[in-house]
Amino acid sequence: MAAALKLKANPFTAAALELKANAVTAAFRLQLPAKQWLKPCGIRCAAATPSKSYSITLLPGDGIGPEVISVAKNVLNFAGSLEGIEFSFQEMPMGGSALDLIGVPLPEETLSAAKQSDAVLLGAIGGYKWDRNEKHLKPETGLLQLRAGLEVFANLRPTTVFPQLVDASTLKKEVAEGVDLMVVRELTGGIYFGKPRGFDTDDTGEEIGYNTEVYASHEVDRIARVAFETARKRYGKLCSVDKANVLEASMLWRKRVTAIATEYPDVELSHMYVDNAAMQLIRDPKQFDTIVTNNIFGDILSDEASMITGSIGMLPSASLGAKGPGLFEPIHGSAPDIAGQDKANPLATILSAAMLLKYGLGEENAAKRIENAVLDALNKGFRTGDIFSAGNKLVGCKEMGEEILKSVESQVIATV
Numbered sequence: 001m002a003a004a005l006k007l008k009a010n011p012f013t014a015a016a017l018e019l020k021a022n023a024v025t026a027a028f029r030l031q032l033p034a035k036q037w038l039k040p041c042g043i044r045c046a047a048a049t050p051s052k053s054y055s056i057t058l059l060p061g062d063g064i065g066p067e068v069i070s071v072a073k074n075v076l077n078f079a080g081s082l083e084g085i086e087f088s089f090q091e092m093p094m095g096g097s098a099l100d101l102i103g104v105p106l107p108e109e110t111l112s113a114a115k116q117s118d119a120v121l122l123g124a125i126g127g128y129k130w131d132r133n134e135k136h137l138k139p140e141t142g143l144l145q146l147r148a149g150l151e152v153f154a155n156l157r158p159t160t161v162f163p164q165l166v167d168a169s170t171l172k173k174e175v176a177e178g179v180d181l182m183v184v185r186e187l188t189g190g191i192y193f194g195k196p197r198g199f200d201t202d203d204t205g206e207e208i209g210y211n212t213e214v215y216a217s218h219e220v221d222r223i224a225r226v227a228f229e230t231a232r233k234r235y236g237k238l239c240s241v242d243k244a245n246v247l248e249a250s251m252l253w254r255k256r257v258t259a260i261a262t263e264y265p266d267v268e269l270s271h272m273y274v275d276n277a278a279m280q281l282i283r284d285p286k287q288f289d290t291i292v293t294n295n296i297f298g299d300i301l302s303d304e305a306s307m308i309t310g311s312i313g314m315l316p317s318a319s320l321g322a323k324g325p326g327l328f329e330p331i332h333g334s335a336p337d338i339a340g341q342d343k344a345n346p347l348a349t350i351l352s353a354a355m356l357l358k359y360g361l362g363e364e365n366a367a368k369r370i371e372n373a374v375l376d377a378l379n380k381g382f383r384t385g386d387i388f389s390a391g392n393k394l395v396g397c398k399e400m401g402e403e404i405l406k407s408v409e410s411q412v413i414a415t416v
Contacts, residue, residue, distance in 0.1 A: 065123025185298025
């Protein structure tokens with residue numbers, strides 16, 4: 001995408017993050033022949049002779065998850081075949097679908113399959129149907145368990161405003177145009193996992209609920225290093241977001257990030273309180289290059305940042321650990337209100353597949369094929385409903401996938 005966007009750097013650059021999602025030791029075969037999964041769009045390809053093999057665990061999940069995963073799988077498969085890569089896909093239940101099928105949001109078999117694969121591609125989980133479930137039976141609990149089980153502690157969420165979609169942003173064009181930032185979110189610590197937590201009664205007998213925001217030095221140090229490495233490969237600026245004027249956990253966070261900064265004299269470090277960061281993301285998002293923050297602040301700020309692009313349906317993410325498979329997923333939800341209607345935007349999941357190739361497998365060329373294909377399809381005016389504007393062609397989830405496949409085959413380098 002660097003060549004396509006002609007940018008100095010971009011949020012999909014994966015070079016030397018010092019994180020490897022996996023080490024491949026086994027060979028696998030494609031489950032479906034190329035003709036079968038290319039048949040819907042009627043195109044042909046001259047695939048390279050397979051020289052590398054990877055196993056991918058697919059977790060379609062709920063709502064629009066199965067629709068966007070189906071499209072992304074085809075794109076991933078095709079781009080890989082053109083680079084001599086074979087994939088073996090294993091689809092497993094998770095989230096609400098697993099609750100309905102097995103009774104738990106993350107079956108042991110699903111976690112085991114994910115751990116044994118080379119990478120994991122997730123669609124979306126959750127929905128109105130399970131909102132009233134007890135906490136341990138909520139789809140979201142399965143996602144937290146998956147992240148913990150895979151030991152993926154670094155969540156990378158790029159936010160790029162594509163020139164073709166700048167008018168889709170709700171911000172003024174001069175504010176949104178050129179935005180290119182990366183949120184590095186700590187994923188396995190903080191208030192989502194801290195103990196003690198639960199329900200009780202206070203001295204007056206009133207019911208209370210409580211959670212604990214807690215971080216150990218090593219948790220902050222390792223996410224800080226990922227963030228500094230990421231900033232080093234981008235524009236050399238890192239903003240650490242905390243609430244150190246109030247929270248002790250944030251005071252430790254700032255102390256440790258400042259200490260780690262001495263290892264990266266070439267990266268400019270700044271600090272910002274989370275409430276100000278939320279405001280600045282709307283006021284002047286171009287001031288940010290790389291943002292590093294804790295679990296809950298990262299969850300909120302990255303979703304806020306996503307809307308600068310005009311649609312949460314455009315943004316991918318990568319969750320990586322020190323070893324083992326990475327987890328790749330769009331940041332949007334399951335959108336049950338449009339599930340099964342062929343209205344979903346599959347681009348965030350397709351771009352997540354590109355991140356899987358780049359960050360998880362080190363397959364840069366195949367990843368660039370997908371990134372360039374997305375740009376090409378946008379340049380040609382294809383839009384799903386969430387990013388549609390007058391003068392463009394409205395397409396559904398499946399047709400957008402077919403157009404991406406055509407662009408992957410044509411190997412067009414889109415220029416903007």
